[in-house]
Amino acid sequence: MEEAREENKMLKFLDIFQQEKPEDAANARGVTSHEESEESELVSLSLGISLNRKTKGERKHCRREDEGMDKGLTLGLDINLDPVNFAEAAICSTASSFGEGGKEEEPSEMWPPSKVLKGMKNLDKSEASQNDQPKKTRVSIRARCDTQTMNDGCQWRKYGQKMAKGNPCPRAYYRCTISPLCPVRKQVQRCAEDMSILITTYEGIHNHPLPISATAMACTTSAAASMLQSPSLSSQHGHGIVNSAISSITNFTAPNYNLDNALNFSTYQVSRPHQFYFPNSSISSLNSHPTITLDLTAPPTSSNSTFTHMPKYSSTTTNLNFSSGFSPLQSSMPSSPWSSYSGHFNSGTPTHNRNHGDYLLNTGTQNQPYLEQLHHPICTSNNNLSLPDSIIAATKAITSNPKFQSVLATALTTYVGNEAGGVRLRENHVLENSELNLKLCSENSMGCASSRYFNVSSSALNPQQGNSSIFPLPLPGQWK
């Protein structure tokens, strides 16, 4: 009965979601078939992460894959949600995963149990071929990891391994096995320069509900992918890059692993003069392929790593970088280091230089110092966490964008579920167990989202729809 009830909730929600957002969903699909689909795009997210520091309490949340990778890197959420929340998280995960080429299944369709998978293999192949796009968006994660692969919460099956040119380490190919219809692939390869760095590249978007431990990565990658596919990237509202980045950060809580390095966000644009940049970060475009690099493997940046003027470069590389830098103590905290965030932000203006395939994050005017009027919300009394100014400045730009708010909304709903659309809000549960303390205020959006008090304003989450309804939220591919 409980399962049926939860399923009904999900169906009801998805039905409403589909009814109210058919246009946006179509847009999301249309985006994929847009000119960007002609190119293979790469988003790179990197983490600098240490290993082997799980606490007992953290370990209790580890599941099957964790056991086999006890010393490994785990990406995911640790909000202590009960299993009932899985369905709600799955809704978010599914919704946030829509957008790549209209590959999503019917929203009401649950992914089949493993017993059914075999019988669906033929269907899988045919549908997969139908879903194939010329080139898929890719999201790459760089992380320090001494295990064969990162634990991102998903179930993967290795289907191939090849020696890649220019790298002595073989590249392994994995596919998502949660659903036979899932088009998601991932490639895992050691960095040739630094064998301790594991490069995990995700391709495609999950078309099925995910375990809650996998929603963080799924939301991140889908957001990044959708952002890259979105033509709006070239517009002044195109903060997709940052959305992806911030999504990564907010989702990479440290329950099962620790972040050794300070969280470091940086970005610079090199095709134009007078651009700001964060050191140790890179979004790059190589071979006409726009590339975003969020490098968290870099060592912690010092406090002087604020925006600086970037000399004009001849290359067509835009760098956007996150590097982690949390102390073991801090990283053992159950909630995201960003979860105590609160501040006011100016809007940045990332643009996409189509001629060069660059993603540019214009983090403000030259005459407007980025840190101006900027609070330091990360530095809370609880954790004494002090992040580089660059992070704060970037966050300022990021969080001021409606897209980020959408991502945040997705993350929030992943965490806590929602009342609207027939999905029950689990306020008490969240307040008691999730330890999620995330507050975001935006000068632009005239609203706040705070899970601490669970006073989520729809105007903040979705400024385009300033009504009382939190849902439906725009899908990542629908950001504008």
Add this chain to the structure above:
DNA sequence: CGCCTTTGACCGGCGC
């Protein structure tokens, strides 16, 4: 038995 990894073969895109 089911699911996984391994590994050589195969295929398609791309550059010359």
Add this chain to the structure above:
DNA sequence: GCGCCGGTCAAAGGCG
């Protein structure tokens, strides 16, 4: 057209 290379397939075998 040819070769290189990245990516996938599928048979074989391992593991729990």
